[in-house]
Amino acid sequence: MCMKSEYMFLTMVIPGPSNPKRLIDVYLQPLIDELLQLWHVGVRTHDHATNQAFMMRAALMWTVNDLPAYGMASGWSTAGIMGCPICMDDTSAFHLQHGRKACYFDCHRRFLPQDHPYRRNKKAFIKNRQERNIARPRLTGEEIRVRVEEYSSAIKTTTDTPTRLWHNHKWTKKNIFWDLPYWTTHLIRHNLDVMHIEKNVFDNIFNTVMDIKGKSKDNLNARKDLAIICNRPELQVDERRLNVMPKAVYTLTKDQKRKKLIPVAFREMVPEHVWSALTEVSLMFQVLCSTTLDIRKVQELEDSVAVIMCNLEKVFPPTFFDSMEHLILHLPYEARVGGPVQYRWMYPFERFLRELKKKVKNKAHVEASIVEAYIVEEIGGLRLTTLNLMLLASDAGLVEMMI
Numbered sequence: 001m002c003m004k005s006e007y008m009f010l011t012m013v014i015p016g017p018s019n020p021k022r023l024i025d026v027y028l029q030p031l032i033d034e035l036l037q038l039w040h041v042g043v044r045t046h047d048h049a050t051n052q053a054f055m056m057r058a059a060l061m062w063t064v065n066d067l068p069a070y071g072m073a074s075g076w077s078t079a080g081i082m083g084c085p086i087c088m089d090d091t092s093a094f095h096l097q098h099g100r101k102a103c104y105f106d107c108h109r110r111f112l113p114q115d116h117p118y119r120r121n122k123k124a125f126i127k128n129r130q131e132r133n134i135a136r137p138r139l140t141g142e143e144i145r146v147r148v149e150e151y152s153s154a155i156k157t158t159t160d161t162p163t164r165l166w167h168n169h170k171w172t173k174k175n176i177f178w179d180l181p182y183w184t185t186h187l188i189r190h191n192l193d194v195m196h197i198e199k200n201v202f203d204n205i206f207n208t209v210m211d212i213k214g215k216s217k218d219n220l221n222a223r224k225d226l227a228i229i230c231n232r233p234e235l236q237v238d239e240r241r242l243n244v245m246p247k248a249v250y251t252l253t254k255d256q257k258r259k260k261l262i263p264v265a266f267r268e269m270v271p272e273h274v275w276s277a278l279t280e281v282s283l284m285f286q287v288l289c290s291t292t293l294d295i296r297k298v299q300e301l302e303d304s305v306a307v308i309m310c311n312l313e314k315v316f317p318p319t320f321f322d323s324m325e326h327l328i329l330h331l332p333y334e335a336r337v338g339g340p341v342q343y344r345w346m347y348p349f350e351r352f353l354r355e356l357k358k359k360v361k362n363k364a365h366v367e368a369s370i371v372e373a374y375i376v377e378e379i380g381g382l383r384l385t386t387l388n389l390m391l392l393a394s395d396a397g398l399v400e401m402m403i
Contacts, residue, residue, distance in 0.1 A: 003348040006381070009374075010356055013367055024072045025154035025176040032176050035060050039181065060180060062188050064344055066196045067323070074190045075148065075175035082170045083323045085190070086330045089168055090136040093326075096319060097228060098221040104326035105229065105318035110135045111306035111329065118307070124314040127231035138333065141184040148174040187337045192327050195345040198285055200324040205278065208320060209270070211251045218248060222319035229318050250274050250315055277311040281328070284308060288335050291342060302332035 001007055014020055014027055035058075037043075042055035063073050071078035076085045081093035081102045093104045109118055109131035118124075119131045139147075153174045177183050207215040220237065223245055227236045237243055247253070249271050270278075284305065287297050309329055313321065338344050359373035360366050 005352050008352050021072055022154050022172045028176050032179055035180060059182055063190045066193050070190050075171055075173045077170040077172055084326055096225045098224040099319045103318045103321055105313060105321045108306050108309040118310050123231050126229055141186055145184050188334055191344045192330060192334060193346045194341045195347050197324055197327050209250055209252060217320040218317055222317045226317045274315050277315050280308045288331055289341055291340060293340055298332055298336045305329055305332050
């Protein structure tokens with residue numbers, strides 16, 4: 001019910017040329033006040049089944065937002081080498097010398113069992129490097145609360161700057177949701193949006209395999225960084241040949257592009273290990289996006305997702321692995337704890353926002369246009385619902401039909 005458009009409504013339009021960033025807590029203050037009232041006092045509600053009134057109490061389960069909004073809501077900035085809001089400061093991400101972007105390449109072997117052969121591999125990942133570190137367990141709500149206690153909230157400090165320099169953390173504030181007494185006990189407080197992660201990962205794979213100019217993750221700077229980081233001489237650029245890039249095993253030729261464009265056909269065009277890595281990612285999203293989750297398969301994914309990521313790292317260059325690819329690692333856990341993604345992703349809300357934008361007829365008065373369209377819809381919906389109830393009651397002989 002909560003994902004149907006008739007039960008959604010736009011509560012606020014924040015004015016301004018840019019988003020409020022950490023100051024979004026100022027706008028969320030009325031919501032938190034109502035949530036506190038719902039938790040401590042409750043709201044008088046009528047139970048249609050028993051025809052009695054009772055005090056209903058409610059709690060906020062989690063938030064659903066894309067990655068930039070995740071940073072605004074949680075207080076942990078999602079940009080840069082510590083941009084993963086789950087791993088936080090426990091990451092081995094780095095900046096690329098030529099690409100000048102945050103890279104999460106070879107950040108996933110530490111999630112493998114200590115006796116896994118990938119940990120000792122010095123050729124397929126960062127050259128001459130073995131992985132001996134062990135990934136830190138996911139932080140509990142209480143552990144995170146202890147960390148954020150030393151930072152001020154956006155309500156108390158209304159400047160759009162973090163409380164201190166980001167030397168070993170990316171906290172910008174103590175977010176307002178910690179005012180809720182039950183927030184610490186939640187296993188998931190802010191959902192990683194499967195919709196945007198799935199879309200961005202597919203775009204990166206498709207653009208790189210199809211070698212789309214300007215969008216591919218495999219470019220001249222990527223090959224220069226690859227020569228520094230990896231031991232893949234067959235992909236290194238020969239500067240004596242005017243920076244001509246050798247063809248990679250994960251890209252298609254022009255003839256292959258003309259013949260087949262769907263991912264199923266990749267098996268006939270790319271080597272087996274490349275096709276296998278891409279298929280593993282595809283099957284993982286297929287399991288995670290199912291309407292009913294098989295807990296056994298989800299647990300298997302949770303155990304094998306690090307291997308899936310390592311197989312991708314053996315194929316694609318370091319520039320391919322930004323924060324979106326890294327976040328795949330945490331999706332099976334959230335699926336096991338939170339349930340089907342249909343109740344935790346952005347598809348319904350993006351469609352709802354699209355319908356709202358279609359209601360705007362006067363761009364000089366956006367809010368007024370939406371309100372007027374809403375009034376017409378609500379009046380029509382109310383009359384239709386009331387009429388249907390009267391017809392049902394009349395057929396049952398309970399009331400006399402009245403118009």
